[in-house]
Amino acid sequence: MGSNSWQTAITDIGPGKINVRGYDIVEMMEKLTFAQTVYLILRGELPNEKEARMMEAILVSSVDHGASPPSVLGTRNVISGGNSLNSAVAGGVLVIGDSHGGAIEQSARIMQELVSRGGAPSDLATGIVAEMKKAKTRLPGFGHRLHETDPRTIKLFEIADSLQFSGKHTELAKAIELELEKTTGRKLPINVDGAIAAVISDMGFDWRLGKGFFIISRVPGLIAHAYEEMTTQKRMRKLGNADFEYSGPLKRNI
Amino acid sequence: MGSNSWQTAITDIGPGKINVRGYDIVEMMEKLTFAQTVYLILRGELPNEKEARMMEAILVSSVDHGASPPSVLGTRNVISGGNSLNSAVAGGVLVIGDSHGGAIEQSARIMQELVSRGGAPSDLATGIVAEMKKAKTRLPGFGHRLHETDPRTIKLFEIADSLQFSGKHTELAKAIELELEKTTGRKLPINVDGAIAAVISDMGFDWRLGKGFFIISRVPGLIAHAYEEMTTQKRMRKLGNADFEYSGPLKRNI
């Protein structure tokens, strides 16, 4: 080891050896789902059954949202310029900033800071809503440009409830939703970013990982869009995120 | 719809509606694992039980390989310059090119072209090895700079066998491995890229999606590295992919 050596606690490799957080990759391939593996690598420990179930639902929830999100436009546009699949995914992930997906990070940060102060959720909610009103900023994780009530939020909270995960952060999120309605006179419902933020906070994840859940979930969607662009469209075409229509299979049941 | 309108068959959205490949996201959150969801969005159809099991193993297999891959250096380096998590993931995915992860794409392309010609695997193998020798190029998907025998390859093929997936592409991959040993006099074993290429080809995936499996699998690893860099290292540090040591948990069992 030279003078610039540094340490990493994620994966130990050597000839014929790949141990992730201490677990042999071969045993993982045999016994873990991908969602369990994601939990392990982010958290350092294996999830129990409930954590694993919650993780699956979170990752499924944000896999795609059609062709309107900027990240999809980013990915398709890189293909349109005549580039590789990995560049296209990078071009999409690059767009996932403060205004797109980034709400998970900011929403989780605010909730974790508030909860760590202690106090009744309703009091914390009153305080933060007043603070944001004074600062004339919007609370990240509430309201959606398309969905009045986001069906993913309801399902996420339902699953979290059934697994007995819902704790102080979810209570706070719901208290903020009430307070926002009381103060502004209109419903600004918890959106899927806010719901994921509340649930991962109740699961004990650091808010700095917030955007990571969205990225892991959305990357397969971006790849599907890159592939569709690559195989069905001309390069250098006129491209935008407001002028497409859905042409896939009709509604069906699993 | 204006004159620039275009069509997408992936996800149908509207107020309160998110249908992925025709399936309601709420039903998916209830009934599907994340790996099943990945299969669905890439393929357009739900996986059966065997396809779902194979998908889990493929996605688990490449989740991380320590701090030596260039994509990890790319991700850590973006954090080191003082940037966001999504930029860091983009910076890592950007590196996954022809020489890193890209072997899945090229290996799957070659195998799919050969198998589509028809003929005995051993004949196809003799042909392609001779061709590559003449062109003085290396066959993507064979040989590894660290592992003499890649444990992930063996496990992937074992699972594929037990699920009765192994077909013409896997046979061809094994025939090429034999032919390479016969011709060069040394073992150039199928590496994990080659194994994934063979298995996804036998599952019927287009080679153009090859790199996508690696990207989906590796992104959680990149996020773990970004988070570790962010929380344990100084910005603008001396950084490289040859001078680290593992400091995490010792080998343990699931």
Add this chain to the structure above:
Amino acid sequence: MGSNSWQTAITDIGPGKINVRGYDIVEMMEKLTFAQTVYLILRGELPNEKEARMMEAILVSSVDHGASPPSVLGTRNVISGGNSLNSAVAGGVLVIGDSHGGAIEQSARIMQELVSRGGAPSDLATGIVAEMKKAKTRLPGFGHRLHETDPRTIKLFEIADSLQFSGKHTELAKAIELELEKTTGRKLPINVDGAIAAVISDMGFDWRLGKGFFIISRVPGLIAHAYEEMTTQKRMRKLGNADFEYSGPLKRNI
């Protein structure tokens, strides 16, 4: 120096010392223009007066082309997602692929390979046009989706002529233009990518640097678009490269 040490011949740094290709940065700041500096760092040697003049014109030529190029859409879209200026520039440069700007690289490669074979330009032109026709591919560097005759091409060749730069590659480009018109019956004029490719080839630059000239020239344009997007538009807006109109100053003279 450790066992992983490697060598670079670009810039020598030390406390109080920054020597680019052997020249003190302080002397460069005093005596060189930026275009001369670009020539120096790419080529390793200072340009003479004619080379410096040509370099200025090449770099000016591609600084911007309005809001329709995919790279501009890429840059604006990254800002729209709520990200930093450097991410936005990266997101634009990422799009400059085989179908956008990449023609300089491919066109220069083809011309350099043909010229190195030797022979009359008209014979080389007949050969390559027949070859491309047979392979049913388009020759990069000829034709433009908007300009029938690209005014930048004419000016670049005029400047190259007046500086006595025009050599075998420019002759070849013009011979190919003639041959294309003869064979296809319609004008497929040398576009600005093809013109830059010819001129930098005559100046002795390796075709592998081809896309670099376009990138250096276009980055200031991308920054202007990022800044305009940042200061005049809302985040997460509907965005495309076909639905804008010009609202800037009317035509004026220098």
Add this chain to the structure above:
Amino acid sequence: MGSNSWQTAITDIGPGKINVRGYDIVEMMEKLTFAQTVYLILRGELPNEKEARMMEAILVSSVDHGASPPSVLGTRNVISGGNSLNSAVAGGVLVIGDSHGGAIEQSARIMQELVSRGGAPSDLATGIVAEMKKAKTRLPGFGHRLHETDPRTIKLFEIADSLQFSGKHTELAKAIELELEKTTGRKLPINVDGAIAAVISDMGFDWRLGKGFFIISRVPGLIAHAYEEMTTQKRMRKLGNADFEYSGPLKRNI
């Protein structure tokens, strides 16, 4: 124009027409240097002679700083993974964040805010240094990990003085340098980022463009590193920014 139409004031294009900020690109190619063109596209107006001269010096100043900056590691690493030149440049620019190059942006923002408040430079300096000390943060634009006195800073200020550009922002920067030395007891000299920040602020540029000057200046350096990596090194090599040595030409004069 549809309902999603939007406006841009940068470049007006049409068949045979490319007018940048109102000026015909052909006239620009004939009469402007690249640095003048950069000024025009960022500012909207042509520079006068002094502004043009200052612009040349700023853009020359940051063209390269050897192989140690994270952006160079980013660019080389993308090539090492087997990717294209534009991906490599994007990979480098992506790294230019808050801790690398970003100081221009933050330093210019702070100076512009302070100067707009009005008051004597020494008072503003005392205030901000006290504020940063209390907040335990470092002032961006002061101090360098390698250079005790950055030769580029001295030359930039010398040129700015001779062109009579130095105004309130440069005075403030110098007052802060003095105050920092008085307060901390050690010299934390204005670095090149701080000097560029002061000069562009005195020239009237918005701090939001600050990082842009660094990016425009450094991109040619990144391309030189990408080209060197591509033509002299193996793919997937061990790579870091602490273990290289300079092997280029010895010190020489222009």
